Amino acid sequence: MSRHRITLLMTRPEAGSRAFVAALPDAVTQSCDVLISPLIDIQPVSADVPDFDAAIFTSAHGVAHGPQALGRPAFCLGDATTRAAGLAGWQARQVGQDAETLVTALTALQPAGRILHFSGIHTRGDVADRLQAAGLAVDSVAVYDQVLLPLSDAAQNRLKETGPVIVPLFSPRSALHFSEGAHCTAPLYLGAISAAAAANCAHVDHVALQIAGNPDRGAMIEVVRKLLMQALSA
Structure with missing residues (x-):
């Protein structure tokens, strides 16, 4: 049994971190202290949006900062x-859980008309380029930026203590940023949303990944x- 209080360090933007914590089972939130230190700040950017017939959204941030729906x-x-x-x-339709399945599904569907992918400045998966290569009229329009932030002093101090810290990492970019900015003596329990995210933080000393x-x-x-x-049984 762990003799130290366990910390859950959330690194998503503030609203996303709070929504994730709110969705956790009571058994989790009652067993650890939650510390929020966003590593990314979502900021809108101005964009020229041409006429289009349908949209692609790979993040809710694209919805929030994109154009009006107008029933499209x-x-x-x-x-x-x-x-x-x-x-x-x-008229929202889920067509995948990641870039690979989204591209595969839309390639099979072959939707007509001009399609715009409303994304952030920093993207993965080459969605628009791959769909263009598959014969679709798709372009990408960046409508928000994902600005990197340093870990807060409170987070850095907690990472230098001896209690276990659980760190869920929700993108390869945030995983890499965490690995570059964290100075840890605390036992780290890392959670990665994908193999790519795991690869970007695997070199950090950790108890579990x-x-x-x-x-x-x-x-x-x-x-x-x-x-x-795992942390409770350590």
């Missing part, structure tokens, strides 16, 4: 993004639960 179709990645697009008035079975909230909640059980 939207092809979405993941449950949360699809839900956000539907609430914003798009769990990779989510799917790149979504439910799978990451399960990762945190498993890491907590």
Whole structure:
């Protein structure tokens, strides 16, 4: 049994971190202290948006900072993004859980008309380019930036203590940024949303590293639960 209080260090933007914590089982939140230190700040950017017939959203941030829906179709990645697009008035349809499955699905569907992928400045998966190569009229428009932030003093201080720290990492970029900025003596229990995220933080000294079975909230909640059980039994 761990003799130290366990910390859950959340590094998503503030709203996303709080939403994730709110979705955790009581057994998890009652067993650890939650510390939020966003590593990324989402900031809107101005963009010229040409006429288009349908949208692609790979993040709810694209929905929030993209154009008005006007009842147009939207092809979405993941449950949360699809839900956000539907609430914003798009004819939202989930077509994948990651870039690979989204590209495969849209290549098979071959939707007509001009399609815009509303994304962040920093993207992975080459969605628009790969769909263009598959014969679709797709372009990418960046409508937000993901600005890197340093770990807070409170987070750095906690990482220098001796109590276990669980750190779920929700993108390869944030995983790399964490690994470059964290100075740790605390036992680290790392959770990665994908193999790519895991690869970017695997070189940091850690007790455990769990990779989510799917790149979504439910799978990451399960990762945190498993890491907590490991930390409690250490």
